[in-house]
Amino acid sequence: MTDTVVGTEIPPLTLPPISRYTLALFAGASGDHNPIHIDSDFAKASGMPDVFAHGMLSMAYLARLLTGWKAQSSIRKFSTRFATITQLQDVVTCSGTVVEIIEAQGETLARCEIKINNQNGVSTLVGEATVAL
Amino acid sequence: MLDKSKIGHQFDSFTTLVELGKLRFFAKATGETNPLYSNTEVAQAAGYAAVPIPPTYVFSLDLDSEELMPVVSVLGLDVGRVLHGAQEFEYFAPICVGDEITVTSTIKDIYDKKNGALDFVILENTYTNQQGVLAATTTSTLVQRN
Numbered sequence: 258m259t260d261t262v263v264g265t266e267i268p269p270l271t272l273p274p275i276s277r278y279t280l281a282l283f284a285g286a287s288g289d290h291n292p293i294h295i296d297s298d299f300a301k302a303s304g305m306p307d308v309f310a311h312g313m314l315s316m317a318y319l320a321r322l323l324t325g326w327k328a329q330s331s332i333r334k335f336s337t338r339f340a341t342i343t344q345l346q347d348v349v350t351c352s353g354t355v356v357e358i359i360e361a362q363g364e365t366l367a368r369c370e371i372k373i374n375n376q377n378g379v380s381t382l383v384g385e386a387t388v389a390l
Numbered sequence: 391m392l393d394k395s396k397i398g399h400q401f402d403s404f405t406t407l408v409e410l411g412k413l414r415f416f417a418k419a420t421g422e423t424n425p426l427y428s429n430t431e432v433a434q435a436a437g438y439a440a441v442p443i444p445p446t447y448v449f450s451l452d453l454d455s456e457e458l459m460p461v462v463s464v465l466g467l468d469v470g471r472v473l474h475g476a477q478e479f480e481y482f483a484p485i486c487v488g489d490e491i492t493v494t495s496t497i498k499d500i501y502d503k504k505n506g507a508l509d510f511v512i513l514e515n516t517y518t519n520q521q522g523v524l525a526a527t528t529t530s531t532l533v534q535r536n
Contacts, residue, residue, distance in 0.1 A: 272421065286419035288453030291469055303470030312474035313449055317420040320445035335445055336478035
């Protein structure tokens with residue numbers, strides 16, 4: 258409890274390269290069947306170089322960062338902006354830092370800045386989570 | 391330019407059952423190996439009634455509606471040009487296998503940027519369980535490239 262302070266870093270999580278298989282599985286499992294993520298012909302006809310990762314796949318990885326650190330029941334808020342498209346074969350790393358400790362509604366909360374960077378150091382997701390301590 | 395008269399449009403609510411098989415598939419697809427997200431005994435030992443949904447699976451409950459993403463037809467969006475711009479979750483109570491979750495969704499705002507080059511749609515959703523307890527709310531931002 259007292260080991261979480263401003264500046265505490267959440268143990269990072271690096272994922273295997275994003276493959277077409279990953280995207281096909283996630284389309285089925287998440288219920289997001291948008292062809293832009295699984296059908297190369299459709300993606301190219303839409304002006305994209307190829308299929309690309311679902312934003313919500315990346316956000317699911319960020320959720321794993323959080324639940325690997327604190328119990329899921331302690332997560333109060335979780336938000337991200339999808340800043341850059343995650344392409345096939347990208348290797349993404351989730352990380353986060355506690356930036357503020359706040360007291361609200363009888364709880365001590367850690368406000369965390371969280372993000373995902375790809376292998377080139379470009380942030381693909383940038384967000385925030387509020388976690389009860 | 392999207393039809394701004396649709397601001398305030400409320401989609402038909404629907405109720406969906408949270409199923410263990412789907413959560414196990416979601417865990418596999420996201421590389422989640424913590425048995426909390428697939429094993430009922432582990433979940434109950436952790437104090438849950440059953441296997442809990444992981445944080446972002448709330449969004450997948452939306453996709454159980456009869457029509458996948460009804461906002462697409464209501465606003466005439468072109469899915470090939472739509473990107474997910476942002477997503478927010480707020481959690482109030484756990485959602486577990488066996489829960490029946492009623493999802494409501496409203497178009498909160500529609501606006502454009504860069505002289506109409508980008509259209510933004512803001513959706514606000516609520517997720518209420520079979521006891522009438524509000525378990526989560528979400529805000530989704532969709533962006534259409536024109």
